[in-house]
Amino acid sequence: MSRGKPIGRLFLFFAMFALLLTGCEKPLSNVLDPQGKIGKEQLELINLSVYIMIFVCVIVFAIFFYVLLRFRRKPGDNAIPKQVEGSLMLETLWIVIPIILLVILAIPTVMTTFSQAKEAPKTASEDFIRVKATGHQFWWEFEYPDYKIRTSQELHIPVGKKVYVEVTSDDVVHAFWVPGLAGKVDASPGRINRIPIDADKPGIYKGRCAELCGASHALMNFQVVAEKPSEFEKWAKKRQKPKSEPQTVEAKDGKKVFAQNCMSCHAIDGTKLKMKGDKAPNLTGFAKRNKIGGLLDNNEKNLDRWLKNPEKVKPGTYMPGFSHLNKKDLSSLKTYLKSLK
Known part of the structure; x- marks a missing residue:
């Protein structure tokens, strides 16, 4: 018992410390405050599942405390309680209700998953751009096939346009994640996974590798630079014809x-x-x-x-x-x- 108290206090300290750290990120990196349509669709699924879980918890705890109080042993009552063999109605309810809740959660989840996993149209358009993201130990490479340019560590995207990102890896398994814009997707060698991202407003959004990939996994960061379409086109043209010859x-x-x-x-x-x-x-x-x-x-x-x-x-x-x-x-x-x- 004497050893239990210090361990309990240490656990409480780390729990409180972890809670404090959740508020240390800037707003543009907050997964619960997405700045794009894709992220907002994913947040709606998170909220739906949370609401369903809260509903279930409220019902279960309400029944639990009702039974605890209603059927508790009363002073002087030593009789054996009435034995209930079963209730067809209750058994039907606790089978049917979970099925209904799972269907309510499954339908929008499946629809959103398939809609966000679509491949980019093969024909280029003003409404979207295509990017290939390749994970390396420990950096990110970005290729724009429609613009014939290649860059690294900074992914420039135009505000208001959908960006179809094809994610892969050149060595080990990584994961592409921009918390402020969308969820994560694995970057696996020899395989292409897809994720769309978009941004509603200009800004710099932090990107992460979200899969343990080596000594500097925690340092394998990148940035998504969301800018006005005109600024993006200006950046792309500059990258297509860069002036890299020294002048001094x-x-x-x-x-x-x-x-x-x-x-x-x-x-x-x-x-x-x-x-x-x-x-x-x-x-x-x-x-x-x-x-x-x-x-x-x-x-x-x-x-x-x-x-x-x-x-x-x-x-x-x-x-x-x-x-x-x-x-x-x-x-x-x-x-x-x-x-x-």
Whole structure:
């Protein structure tokens, strides 16, 4: 008994701590406050199931307390209670009512599941866009087949349009999840799963890997950048014809350093050199991204930290550190990366 109290207090502490943490996320990451039609449809199913469970709990507890009070043993009453062999009406009710409740829940669930699992139309349209999302350890790659562009870590989408996302994996099982927009779907090697997402208003929505996939699973984040259709088209055109050639002497030196150390893994579009590496994130437009490695704010201090020891920032990453570079080469490399707009 003496050991039970500390354990109970510890459990209570962690329960309260977990409850407090549920309020730490920003509104755009709240699964219970979705900012798109798809997420709202899924929230309606959550609410329906919660209402049904509350109804069942109220009925069960009402019967429980009624029986507890009505048929409790009274003082001086030592007689054997009347024995009831069974009631056809009651047995029919507790079979039929659960079936009715399950049907009420099943019909909209099945309809919504099938409607949201549809493939994207094969013909491009102004009403939707198509994206292929590929999970890697520990980063995300996004390909827009209709725009012939490829990017990573930031998924740009136009507000008010449905985005059909085809999700797969290049290595182990991951899961694609944007809490503020829609539910999650597994990213499995050799298999394509589909999920639609959309956003009602511009903003930056946090994305997560929701399947334990290795040492940096918790750090495998990405962002969904929802912007006005005109802004999205402007971004897409810029990505289709990027200007990635360095304009200063230091940036040109940095490009040489990049070519010697990085281009076998990373790709940069819009250069005279064919930098087409596909083992690591595409760095075209790197300077305009909000995050480095999907994790750190994009500034010079964090870029220096990332380049010197990425393993320390994101354990298990395949990217080697560049601590072997002298200060001049490292500075030139950073200057070149910051020029990629």
